[in-house]
Amino acid sequence: MIHLLGPAVLACVLAGIGVYGILARRNAVLVLIGAELLLNAANVLLVAASALPAGGLAGLEQSGLEQSQSYQDPLIPGQVMTIFVITVAAAEIGVGLAVVLLLFRARQTVELTEVRELGEASPNYRETP
Amino acid sequence: MSGLEVIFIALAVLSAASGLLAVTSPRVVHCALWLVVCLGALAGVYLVLGAEVVALVQLLVYVGAVVVLVIFALMLTRAPIERSDRLDGPPWQRLTASVAGIAVGGILAGTLIYALRGTTVEVRGDQGAARPIGEAVFSGWLLPFELLSVLLLASLVAAIAVSRSRNNDNQEDGQA
Numbered sequence: 001m002i003h004l005l006g007p008a009v010l011a012c013v014l015a016g017i018g019v020y021g022i023l024a025r026r027n028a029v030l031v032l033i034g035a036e037l038l039l040n041a042a043n044v045l046l047v048a049a050s051a052l053p054a055g056g057l058a059g060l061e062q063s064g065l066e067q068s069q070s071y072q073d074p075l076i077p078g079q080v081m082t083i084f085v086i087t088v089a090a091a092e093i094g095v096g097l098a099v100v101l102l103l104f105r106a107r108q109t110v111e112l113t114e115v116r117e118l119g120e121a122s123p124n125y126r127e128t129p
Numbered sequence: 130m131s132g133l134e135v136i137f138i139a140l141a142v143l144s145a146a147s148g149l150l151a152v153t154s155p156r157v158v159h160c161a162l163w164l165v166v167c168l169g170a171l172a173g174v175y176l177v178l179g180a181e182v183v184a185l186v187q188l189l190v191y192v193g194a195v196v197v198l199v200i201f202a203l204m205l206t207r208a209p210i211e212r213s214d215r216l217d218g219p220p221w222q223r224l225t226a227s228v229a230g231i232a233v234g235g236i237l238a239g240t241l242i243y244a245l246r247g248t249t250v251e252v253r254g255d256q257g258a259a260r261p262i263g264e265a266v267f268s269g270w271l272l273p274f275e276l277l278s279v280l281l282l283a284s285l286v287a288a289i290a291v292s293r294s295r296n297n298d299n300q301e302d303g304q305a
Contacts, residue, residue, distance in 0.1 A: 002133050004248040007178065008241040010141040014148055016234025021152030023226030027216050029202045030157065033164055036195065037148050040171055043187075045241075047180045050257075051250040079257055080270050082175075082183045086190050087277050091284035093195050097202040098288040104206040111215065 007048030014041035028100045028110040032093055039089045043082045050078025133252060137177045144170035155216060157208040161200050168192050180257035 014037050021034025104110050144167050151163035168191040175184040209215075217223055255261070266274050 001131060001249045002137060002178070002252050004245045004250055005242065006134065006137055006141060007174070008245055009238060010145060010174065012234045012238040012241065013145045015237055016230040017145070017148045017152055018230075019233045020226045020230030023229055024218055024223045025152065025216060026218050027157065027208065029199060029206060029208065030152070030160055030216060032202075033160060033199065034152055036164065036191075037152070037167070040168065040191075043183075044171065044174065047175050047178050047183055050180065051178055051252055052248075053250075077265075079180050079183050079262055080265050082180070083186050083262070083266070084270075084273060084277055086183075086186055087281060090190050090195060091281050093198055094288045095284050095291065097198055098292040100202055101205055101292045110206045110208075113218065 002051070004048055004051075007044050011041045011044040011048070014038070014044065026111050026113055028103065028112055029097070031112065032096050032100070035096075036089060036093065039085060039092075043085055046078040046082045046085065048078075050082075133177055137174065140170045140173040140177065144174060153217075155212045155214060156210070157203050157213070157216065158200070158210060160216075161196060161203060164199065165192055165196050168196070175257075177252070178257075179252040182257055182259050182262045 018034045018036075018038030018041060021037060022031050023034075025031045025034060100110055103115065107115060109115070147163045147166035147170065151160050151167055154160045154163060168187065172184040172187040172192070175181075175187060218226070
């Protein structure tokens with residue numbers, strides 16, 4: 001038996017840390033690290049929810065007899081969704097880091113405070129990086 | 130308090146602490162390495178919660194691939210290896226960010242604690258094994274799974290297309 005409050009609190013702490021990382025950091029790569037932590041908070045909640053019987057919290061309140069029945073739930077949705085989220089995160093960080101590299105090649109910096117305008121509005125805009 | 134809960138709390142504290150260090154450390158490489166510790170501890174958390182396959186995927190994809198990508202990006206953007214105070218924003222920005230972070234965490238915690246209250250669950254190890262997960266993915270979740278593979282291919286092509294250096298265009302300008 002494990003108490004579900006633990007995973008919930010861990011997810012909240014990770015989400016808070018992720019938001020702090022996204023907002024406080026100046027280096028673009030470190031901002032992406034914050035985004036990863038935020039995605040992992042969602043994963044912890046999904047995995048914790050997959051330990052619930054079919055029907056979720058409502059299913060838990062029913063009698064223990066039905067729990068053994070719901071054991072057969074074929075979709076195990078939480079864990080499959082977690083794997084999907086991990087895949088989406090991998091795709092996201094691939095494209096994100098490619099954009100950061102392009103930014104570095106164009107501006108010679110990845111500091112987000114230096115990149116206040118994009119495209120033609122910037123005085124040092126060039127057609128090709 | 131059962132043994133599982135003790136292991137869970139240890140891993141959760143390790144994960145949260147290393148996550149906090151990953152977003153506050155003044156050295157970029159340390160940030161990436163604390164991220165390894167955080168994600169590895171999360172893989173342990175998934176194991177405790179009975180999700181073996183998810184833990185393995187977490188180790189392979191996150192600790193294996195994503196962190197290597199991050200370290201490569203840090204190298205390629207010539208991030209300063211030594212201690213740098215330009216990684217964080219100015220103090221007011223950090224203050225605002227911590228207020229926002231605590232607010233997000235607090236609101237989430239309030240909602241979840243209210244919803245879960247005293248819920249305890251039985252961890253079933255066989256539920257997260259490769260067989261049920263594989264059966265689930267290839268029966269009920271087949272369409273999302275195929276869509277994801279298309280998404281991965283698209284992001285692969287996009288990453289190459291975005292980061293491709295257009296040398297033949299600006300060879301005459303030289304490196305600006």
